[in-house]
Amino acid sequence: MIDIKHLNHGQKGSFDLYYEGTKAGNMTYTSAGKDKIIIDHTEVSPEYGGKGLAKELVFAGAAYARENGKKIIPLCTYAKSTFEKHRELHDVLA
Known part of the structure; x- marks a missing residue:
């Protein structure tokens, strides 16, 4: 079972992913003005690769952006690659 928790600390935030109750990864972002976020890091522990x-983390970030009227700038290489591969995410791409 996967559980993703969003933590927002003003200008910075993260999505923490738990797999079967254990933290397995996270994705961090920074706000860029009122309507954009920059995904700057995505990581999953090697044992969960x-x-x-x-x-799942990138898709959770996209869902958050849609729900909050934000666009995403994917600086993290993994997030950028995921956006390139999945056209269904392009609506939130800055």
Whole structure:
């Protein structure tokens, strides 16, 4: 089971991913003005690799952006690659 928790600390925030109750990864972002966020880091612990968990984090960030009228600037190489591969995310791409 996957659980993703969003933490917002003003200008910075993160999405923490828990896999079967254990923290397995996270994605961090920084606000860029009122209507954009910059995804700057995505990481999943090596023992959880190959399960698509990093992709789940990027999709959670996209859902957050849609719900809050924000656009995403993916500076993290993984997030950038995910946006390039998934056209369904392009609506929130800055």
